[in-house]
Amino acid sequence: MAAVLGGLALIGARAAQYGNWLVDDAAITFAYARNLADGLGPVAQPGVPPVEGFSNPTWTALLAIGRLLGLFDRGTLFGIPDYVLFPKALALLCCAGILIAAHSAASLVSRRPWLVTLCTGAxxxxxPSFVVWCFSGLENSLFALLVTSLAVVAFRAAILGHLLTPKVAITVGLLAALAALTRPDGAIYAAAYPLTALIQLRRTTLASTVRSVLVSCAAFAALFGAYLTWRYVEFGRLVANTAVAKSQQVPDLKQFTRVGELVLYAGTLAVLLLVLVVGLVMARSSWWRQGIPALLVPLSLALIAYAVLNPDWMGEYRFATPVWAMAALIGPLATAEAFRGSxxxxxxxLAVAMAAALVPSGAAFADAGSRFRDQPTLPMCFVADRFGRVFNTYADLLDVKQGSILEPDLGGTSLTSRLPILDLAGLVDAKIADYYHDHDMAALRDRVFEDVKPTFLHFRLYWGGTTGIATDPRLLRDYYPLYTYPAPAELGGDWVRKDAVHSEEQLAAARAYAAAVVPETERKLWVWPRRSCGDTLRPGQTTLDQH
Structure with missing residues (x-):
């Protein structure tokens, strides 16, 4: 237990360096958790049609339970906003689970399991990639725990000769299903047990291997299939709406070269060292050869999943979290065995090689962590202020009682806006998701300007240029600018429908407010990126409420 706590303290200390930062996409899940707990259904905002704008049902469920228990999205805990503390505390518990799993594996094969566990934590x-995304408010910590757990269950079973028992087959199948319900790419771990069992296949175990693989697959299909059935009945889709909006394509062979990105990030020498110690262990120890595939198969699947997913705009290798968890487990286990046999x-x-490999990686990691700490990916609080509270204030100044807003950043906005949101990114809007999937930007613009006609809209850079909204003549025909960024036009700004403006005085007041507040709000993006944004986040809040 001391080793688990020691490793957890190291992880927690590193996480604390990122302060109250939460990535804005995490707040989309927060909004769904709030509305589920309040009995409003799977919606991003009260009263809007149900759309599966989340892709992490298990994490969403944990947050909803936290709200029901009064631990999340209610106020403060120990003087800290609970929308910050609760998801980060859950992440820390998941990291504790990873270290407990590491100790469970090490206790079977090492004389010093505490040392292996502590090294895993270190x-x-x-x-930085592991710590950043585990404590971002997203589901990465739970995902890493589930992948690590299924690997350790299979590893222990293989070492003890229990791999082909129904209990192990069902357990690994259910853990894989939970992984698939935590992230869409988690479905790949349905192959973990079958591949591990096939690697161990012998002529004498053919029947039991086939039987166990079928049992594991059935366990996976029962749980994951039940959710797919509910998804189709509720939303009319077999995949989450987010997957449609992101237009994930069938991978080609070139994408597998993306594994090289992770090698460079971790350090080529460190990766070669890992390969070396694993090779030494497998060459020397026959009993390790029984268990090591149970660890290498999930690691390989994690690398494949990273390679085939579309590159992620959030940076810092967000989709690689299971890779780091598995590598941090395998490395100390194999190194301990390599030392024992030398x-x-x-x-x-071996000690010299470790120093030569790990010191450069450590220096590179420290530099990457510092860079991310200074400029973390799109903070939730910035979005809550910039697109929730600012546009609420616009609506108050223009006396807009019933309106809507089109913009691409949904997290903090969903938690604070009193206006229904038309999601320019398509994550929580099924029709716009279909337009992105079909590459039909003309239809998207027609929906915006002819069908929905949002009261307010915001676009910038990519969103204005890619969609064509920035250059569509209907923009100037139907909307007044409230705040515009410098040229070129694609940089965008904030706009209001002309028929929502009742007087020149109101328009002038809104523009004066925008000129004073918007630049200051955007300046805080990098001046104070690790802040919280008040004790609570509620629809209708304005920037004026903060003074």
Whole structure:
């Protein structure tokens, strides 16, 4: 237990460096959790049609339970906003689970399981990509725990000769299903048990292997299939709306070269060292050969999943979290066994190799962590202020009682806007998601300007240029600018429908407010990126409420 707590302290200390930062996409899940707990159904805002704008049902459920228990989205805990504290505390618990799983594996094969566990914690704490995304408010920590757990269950079973028992097959199948319900790419881990069992296949175990694989697949299909059935009945889709909006395509062979990105990030020497110690262990120890595939298969699947997913705009290798968890587990386990099986000279050489490999990686990780700390990916609080509270204030100044807003950043906005949101990114709007999937930007613009006619709209850079909204003549025909960024036009700004403006005085007041508040709000994006944004986040809040 001391080793688990020690490793957890290292991870927690590193996470604390990122302060109250939460990525805005996490707040989309927060909004769904709030509305589910309040009995409003799977919606991003009260009263809007149900759309599966989340892709992490298990994480959403945990947050909804937290709200029902009064621990999340209610106020403050120990003086900290609970929308910050609760998801980060859950992440810390998941990291504790990873270290407990590491100790469970190490206790079976190492004389010093505490040391292996502590090293696992230290490695995880050192990797900014792991810490950043586990404590971002997203589901990464739970995902890593589920992948690590299924690997350790299979590893222990393989070492003890229990891999083909129904209990193990069902357990791994259910853990894989939970992983698939935590992230869409988690479905790949349905292959973990079958592949591990097939690697161990012998002529004498053919029947039991086939039977166990079928049992594991059935366990996976029962749980995951039940959710797919509900999804289709509720939303009319077999995949989450987010997957449609992001237009994930069938991968080609070139995408597998993206694994090289992770090698460079971790350090080529460190990766070669990992390959070396695993090779040494498999060459020397016959009993390890029974268990190591149970660890290498999930690691390989994690690498494949990273490679085939579309590149992620959030940066810092968000989709690689299970890779770091598995590598941090395998590395210390294999290194401990390699030391045990080496003489004095061999241990000295191995120690020198470790220093030569890990010191450069540690320095690179420290630099990456500092950069991300200074400029983290799109903070939720910035979005809550800029697109929730600012546009609420616009609506108050223009006396808009019933209106709507079109903009692409949904998290903080969903939690604070009193206006129904038309999602320019398509994550929580099924029709716009279909337009992105079909690459039909003309239809998207027609929906905006002819059908929905949002009262307010905001676009910038990519969103104005890619959709064509920035250059559509209906923009100037139907909307007044409230705040515009410098040229070119695609940089965009904030706009209001002309028929929502009742007087020149109101328009002038809204523009004066925008000129004073918007630049200051955007300046805070990098001046104070790790802040919280008040004790609570509620629809209707304005920037004036903060003074």
């Amino acid at each position: 490695l995880l704490a050192a990797v 003489g004095v000279r061999g241990r000295f050489v």
